[in-house]
Amino acid sequence: LAKTTQPISMDSYEGQEVNITCSHNNIATNDYITWYQQFPSQGPRFIIQGYKTKVTNEVASLFIPADRKSSTLSLPRVSLSDTAVYYCLVVLPTGFQKLVFGTGTRLLVSP
Amino acid sequence: DTAVSQTPKYLVTQMGNDKSIKCEQNLGHDTMYWYKQDSKKFLKIMFSYNNKELIINETVPNRFSPKSPDKAHLNLHINSLELGDSAVYFCASSQEGQKFNYGYTFGSGTRLTVV
Known part of the structure; x- marks a missing residue:
């Protein structure tokens, strides 16, 4: 599976939109992009997954350009409770596999 | 209702002891995993079971032995x-x-x- 690269940390303020970009240059045709969120002392939580263009749910939006070599997780109007580590992963849609977590992006939201 | 529950939440023990961690899921899933997150916060897979069969076994010391009595439970014993x-x-x-x-x-x- 393709390796992912994302910023180590980001800072934001309440009410702002936060965009976290992930690079996955070697993504394969069948791979999907998945994002997880991890709060302190909790396990990772699935946020969103997409293959191309744009995916939106109640938590976030995921933008994937045509070449799929990168993706951007967009968190609208963040609050203090969005402070967490965000992981970008490349996964296969089916089949046995292991999730390969990178370093993630530590987002700190301040008042 | 907790979907994936682990016990205990905290475990402090001395070197050389043997301990077990239990996991149960009530989601009806057929595949379960153990991941380890070290002090540097890296998450790495250790084992995976599908319907009680071991399908992923990463390079983990033999002191770690997973056991899956049924597809809803996956325990980890460490010697x-x-x-x-x-x-x-x-x-x-x-x-x-x-x-x-x-x-x-x-x-x-x-x-x-x-x-």
Whole structure:
């Protein structure tokens, strides 16, 4: 599976939109992009997954350009409770596999 | 209702002891996993079971032995604990063959401290 690269940390303020970009240059045709969120002392939580263009749910939006070599997780109007580590992963849609977590992006939201 | 529950939440023990961590999921998933998150916060898979069969076994010391009595339970037994085993251990589950949009469900972790 393709390796992912994302910023180590980001800072934001309440009410702002936060965009976290992930690079996955070697993504394969069948791979999907998945994002997880991890709060302190909790396990990772699935946020969103997409293959191309744009995916939106109640938590976030995921933008994937045509070449799929990168993706951007967009968190609208963040609050203090969005402070967490965000992981970008490349996964296969089916089949046995292991999730390969990178370093993630530590987002700190301040008042 | 907790979807993936692990016990205990905290475990402090001395070097050389043997300990077990239990995991149960009530999601009806057929695949379960153990992940380890070390002090640097890297999450790495250790084992995976599908319908009680071992399908993923990463390079983990033989002191670690997973056991799956049924597809809803996956326990982790660790023999002769070492200082380097100190970490947070996460159990997770997923459904093989399901439309993948729901991802994996993780438990809240077991923080193991070996002293």
